[in-house]
Amino acid sequence: MASILISSSEKYSGKSSLCIGIGTILKDKGYSIGYMKPVGNMLVDVNGVLSDEDAEQARKVFDLKDDIKNITPILLTDNLVEDALAGVEKHLDKTILDAYGEISRDKDVVLLEGTGGIGGGAIYGLSDPQVASIVGTKILLVARYESIHAVDRILSDIELIHDPDMFAGVILNEVDEGQLEYVCELLVPFLENKGVKVLGVLPKDTTLRSVPISEIVEDLHAEVLAGSENLDVLVDHYLVGAMEVNSAIKYFRRTPNSVVITGGDRSDIQMAAIEARVKCLVLTGNLQPSAAVLGSADEAQIPVILVRGDTMSTIERMERLIGRARFRREHKLGRIVELINDNVDLKELMSLIGL
Template sequence: MLYVSSVLPYAGKSMVALGLGLKFREDGHDVVYMKPLCVNPMVMPSGELVDEDVQLLADALEMEEPLPLVCPVIFSADLRNRALQGRVDREELMRKVEEAYKALSREGRVVILGGARELSQGRMVGLSDPEIALRLGARILLVDRFTDDLHIDSVLAAKEMLGDLLLGVVLNCIPEGREAYAKEMVAPFLESQGVPVLGVIPRDPVLASISVGEIAEALEGEVLCEGEGLDTLVESFLVGAMRVESALRYFRRAQNAAVVVGGDRADIQLAAIEAGLKALVLTGNLYPSHTVLIKASERGVPVILVKEDTYTTVERLDEVMGRARLREPKKRKRAAELVKGCLDLGRIYKGLGLS
């Protein structure tokens, strides 16, 4: 049994869990995903609350189990309030998790447990990742979104807290130009401190991308033109706040980018369409000209209109890009490729007792 956790939120747990799950299946194992504590609830058509990660991984792993069973405890505001008032039976909640696990597990099946946002979340109700892992006998694989040396202390502190529960750590989303440093300096140091480094994954533009539909949803924008579809992936954003001559050169150097520009800048909008950018995000609730919409439709470029100004829109998009999801098949395929190519699968299989 494998528990995929992290010290900080948005480290890439779902990507690693998905990639490993697909690899286990490829090697002939029966695999099921479970998220004991639902921290990102979404309402299903049936009216039931299920964690977003559960739905994504259950679909990718072709699971047939009832989703509420896979996500037994909802970490709702009501549950947190009752905990603060001393009205939560922690043992009852843990039993609920245990019962769900027993119902999902069977001989020969690999159960992958998905952690909460971070290692300690859920402790107020007795359901933090370490508490659940200890109760169920799971090994914890930490995923760390490595950006600088300050993360090393967090990993070492987690090692001290987890002890033998820790299977190892995966250093994820290594910035460009830092991969050699992570492999040649950071990984050996962590190994010397008793932390097995089971993978080093570079930042990947496909996994870091978000779809046009996600952009519209996050910004509460109005889709004026769908273009080639709301599942079109955007890897970066450009700000259209320059003269049109400069904009054309700027845009043509970009790959898989969208432009954030005022709704009244028809010249920049047409330049972005001409340069082949993936989408237009028009700010200030200013509708574009008819000419812009016709050109966008002809070239298949989605157009989204948002109420906020350009600065606020860019800030919100930066936040969204930092927690991109695995909704698109292209991302799921890429996650599987990275896990197979960047993780030490031999050590992971040995640590879990798999062949």
């Protein structure tokens, strides 16, 4: 039985997307797929049962029938944190190994997803390298490339893997089109000269980053005040309207396909956003905007949604939503599969997995 643990340099590197994409490709090739996220850190309630958001996505995409408690055997709850700090022995390694045994039964390959940040979970003895050691698998590292600092992170992350044979290689993700030549011609050879196998370089893709406004409404439990006929419009960036109004319009126009988050009492920023033709306005603090703002938004066909939370908590939710490839729509899954097929050395990757 083959396996791989897909880890990442930091949160939102594209680890979940790569995991889903690789699994889909292998499933299409006829392999039976098992999936685990051994340590769940993005907790969600599923019909009264605590689970992990990434694991739930994989469970639906792969149509998994395994017990949810085996798919994500460890959940990072407050109680687990307190027990770890108090030195309570929980035998978590045995819990993971037992779950892995169940998940791997009658499977050709098991994909294990890390927590987001290769060292995450170390306080419990469950960092990605520690989990890989427990189940006896290799680590594939996914690193989002936004600047040369990504190389520093990659080299530092590799230092955390105590066994060099455990490290399968790295995939560089979300590389801007203007940096692709630089990355492929300079950075990839540099890393390979350091003994780092680069299995793929994936360009940034707006299809994977984008979400419909309706999904934002659902995720933020928001009230739609205007523009309800345009909730299917896609957005792939969020901007925070906290500046002077004179600077706002230019700022908003520089980034198309954006949603603007601002306080419900900032009518000046709201009108600037509407004039700049942003895709959506998210108003925080449960403060109703003026009739003039709603009238202008309706005329411009720009959705305006109202949330109860403050601006900072809304930004945190938006960070989890925009830029993460949640595969609620078939075109996203098809796109990540296409990107992997075109830009990853699948033959080498399958060999490293053990297929």
